[in-house]
Amino acid sequence: MKQLVLENVSYCPKNSTEKILDQINGEFLTGKIYFILGKKQTGKTTLLSILAGLVRCTEGKILVDGEDLSLTNQDDFRAEKICCLFQNGNLVNDSALANLELEMLLSKQPNRTDELINSLQIAGLTDKKIKTNIKKLTKKERQMVYLAKILVSRAKLILLDDPSQLFSELDEEMIVRKIADFCRRNDKCLVIVSQSNNAIKFADELWGLNGGKLLFIKEQPR
Numbered sequence: 001m002k003q004l005v006l007e008n009v010s011y012c013p014k015n016s017t018e019k020i021l022d023q024i025n026g027e028f029l030t031g032k033i034y035f036i037l038g039k040k041q042t043g044k045t046t047l048l049s050i051l052a053g054l055v056r057c058t059e060g061k062i063l064v065d066g067e068d069l070s071l072t073n074q075d076d077f078r079a080e081k082i083c084c085l086f087q088n089g090n091l092v093n094d095s096a097l098a099n100l101e102l103e104m105l106l107s108k109q110p111n112r113t114d115e116l117i118n119s120l121q122i123a124g125l126t127d128k129k130i131k132t133n134i135k136k137l138t139k140k141e142r143q144m145v146y147l148a149k150i151l152v153s154r155a156k157l158i159l160l161d162d163p164s165q166l167f168s169e170l171d172e173e174m175i176v177r178k179i180a181d182f183c184r185r186n187d188k189c190l191v192i193v194s195q196s197n198n199a200i201k202f203a204d205e206l207w208g209l210n211g212g213k214l215l216f217i218k219e220q221p222r
């Protein structure tokens with residue numbers, strides 16, 4: 001994936017007349033970092049779910065390298081092109097290492113155990129904790145696993161739902177810097193939705209969302 005384009009994307013849940021997203025237009029390019037800022041309940045997670053191919057927009061379309069996402073194989077798109085972390089970090093009830101191995105399986109990558117262990121160590125986990133069930137890890141250690149999940153991903157599009165929550169026990173700025181560096185180095189596109197502007201200095205572009213509408217897109221000089 002090199003480019004993802006949103007064309008008049010709107011979302012209105014079934015049995016509702018109120019649009020949660022209203023005519024969003026914009027594009028995301030690989031190698032760039034995007035911050036979508038908005039207060040609570042402004043549609044950030046909904047937009048992320050649509051970008052991740054988990055929810056279909058009810059109007060408009062999303063083009064992935066020129067191809068309409070709704071006409072492509074969504075399972076392949078989710079498995080191979082996207083790494084998405086929502087606020088609960090999406091971990092399963094097993095060890096940190098097993099979680100990363102599962103990620104490899106789901107994204108159809110070969111199991112690179114040494115690399116997975118290395119990423120968990122870089123994220124801050126000890127060798128013992130790497131093999132411990134995530135239920136026995138502290139919240140801080142589980143958040144280290146979230147970071148490792150991103151660092152092992154081969155996906156071109158990384159989606160993060162509010163790092164101030166996702167990495168609440170860690171140094172948010174340092175973590176976003178690490179992820180942003182990783183994305184730039186590997187020519188990935190990073191899209192972060194957030195209520196806080198603690199780490200916006202790492203963004204190439206800021207998007208302002210309010211009441212489901214995109215108020216502005218602002219480029220940041222680097």
Ligand SMILES: Nc1ncnc2c1ncn2[C@@H]1O[C@H](COP(=O)(O)OP(=O)(O)OP(=O)(O)O)[C@@H](O)[C@H]1O
Nearest residue numbers: 013016020038039040041042043044045046047195
């Ligand atoms: N499928 C749905 N059916 C009904 N309402 C929904 C649905 N999906 C989202 N909403 C509503 O849309 C609004 C925006 O939700 P969303 O989670 O996208 O906002 P957000 O900006 O991510 O919020 P927060 O910052 O609190 O996580 C909320 O009021 C939510 O309850």
